[in-house]
Amino acid sequence: MNRNEEYFALLTQLEDTPPALESCGERARKRARRHRGLGTSLASLGGIAAAFVLLVNTSVPFAMACARIPGLRELTAAVAFSPSLKTAVENDYVQFIGQTQAAEGITLKLEYLIFDPAQLHFFLTVDGGDYDSFHVYPTITGSDGEKLEGYGITSAMSLPGELSDFGVTFNEGFRAPEALKLTCRVTGHRERTGVAPADSSAHDPETHREPEVIARFTFDLILDPRFTAPGRTLPIEKWVTVDGQRLLIRSLEINPTHARLTVVSDEANTAWCKGLDFYLSDAGGNRYGPGSRASSGSNLISSGSGEEGVVIYYLDSPHFDGRAPYTLHITGADWLDKDRAWASIDLNNGTAQGLPENTRFISARRQNNGDVELTFSSQGPGDSQLFSWDYRDPEGNEFQFTSGGYSNAEDDDGVKRQEYYFTLPDYPYDRVEMKLSRTRSSELSEPIELSFS
Secondary structure (H helix, E strand, O other): OOHHHHHHHHHHHHOOOOHHHHHHHHHHHHHHHHHHOOOOOOOOHHHHHHHHHHHHHHOHHHHHHHHOHHHHHHHHHHOOOOHHHHHHHHOOOOEEEEEEEEEOOEEEEEEEEEEEOOEEEEEEEEEOOOOOEEEEEEEEEEOOOOEOOOEEEEEOEEOOOOOEEEEEEEOOOOOOOOEEEEEEEEEEEEOOOOEOOOOOOOOEOOOOEOOOOOEEEEEEEEOOHHHOOOOEEEEEEEEEEEOOEEEEEEEEEEOOOOEEEEEEEOOOOOEEEEEEEEEEEOOOOOEEOEOEEEEOOEEEOEEEOOOOOEEEEEEOOOOOOOOOOEEEEEEEEEEEEOOOOEEEEEOOOOEEEOOOOOEEEEEEEEOOOOOEEEEEEEOOOOOOOOEEEEEEOOOOOEEEOOOEEEEEEEOOOOOEEEEEEEEEOOOOOOEEEEEEOOOEEEEEEEEEEEEEO
16 A cells, blocks of 8 residues: 555545544644744645645654554553543643564554653553463663663553553652653563562562563654653642641642642641642633542552642643632641550451551451451541551561552441552561651641732
8 A cells, every 4th residue: 555545545535534533633733834844824625735745745753643643543542531531632732652672572662751840651562472361560770771860660551552641740840851761561461370479669568579570572662752741830839728738739740741730737736737629710710620540450549749738739721721819729638636646556466556537457367477457437528548558566676568548438327438548567565656647637627729920
């Protein structure tokens, strides 16, 4: 098939383009004209067709991008539940990568990149080896292999041949480089045999060993600035009082793929603010919810800034559609009382002291390998953490959990609750202290509203 035939085949595909993607095609044509020097106004279908024929026959990268337009439908489906990424796709903020590598019978296709200076979202497919699922564990360095600091990566399970993703989030004060080297370690899982379980921590909770890596891939990438935009920061610097505690709403950073709200607790408060329930609205009536996509399996809710009492909250971005003035609506909060830091658990008697409110200690089960599995139940807000990842033994030695999780449940009377699970590896003592993440939660009868522009 020659380029002209490919073009007419493309036109046939475009006839079935979903309405949500029709404007993407027009923006792509405008961008192609802008970056490839086609100064002629394409006012008619004949002009558009002539331009496509010209570009398909003279530009291999453009022809490849056009041929992958049906793939953009898959990408649109992948980001359907992430308002910020969905809007970025609709506005043509997608860098096509299209690099494929194969090793040890495994093929990894790095398909797309959606990014801004503070967050990267890579979309890929993995296949091969008769595995039922895969997990990709990425790391990034500078283009020359130099170590990068101030970032975290979240990835999720990948099904064979299906589009999956992972996210790279840079901490406050750090920004993505213009060029980077991406290394992907791949593990595989077969349901029939349980070979190499894939979990988000790259750690096998049964053996406390990392799963076997079945293939490694390295990609050299350049972040094309044409497919993103710099963020902007709106200073707010306003105080509010929530449940008797003073909070400074410092600023809102707006990026194409996500936004960040910085909140500071007053040093005179009797409790640290550990979680804020809120949403943002704008003058156009648009609403932006809390949480930012980290990968297909998880959202970013909040993170520390490295400064005591300062928390960064992630939310959907008003970058494309937002209209000032904005209004912050605060509906509740999680608190950690300053005079309470640790909960004490008696493993033999099954009792606990100092737990967060509405939390019960369910059980401690000692396994044959010496591990202790702890279970707690809470009626607090969903996804709200009970403990940090720190614990200590009776001798004062501090450790961090390597395995844990939670699940949602509902009692017979309809009351929703969460069950939390933690594993103490090879733990010989009959008592343990766990560091609290929160002690109580509050839900406001009337939202606190704060407007700014």
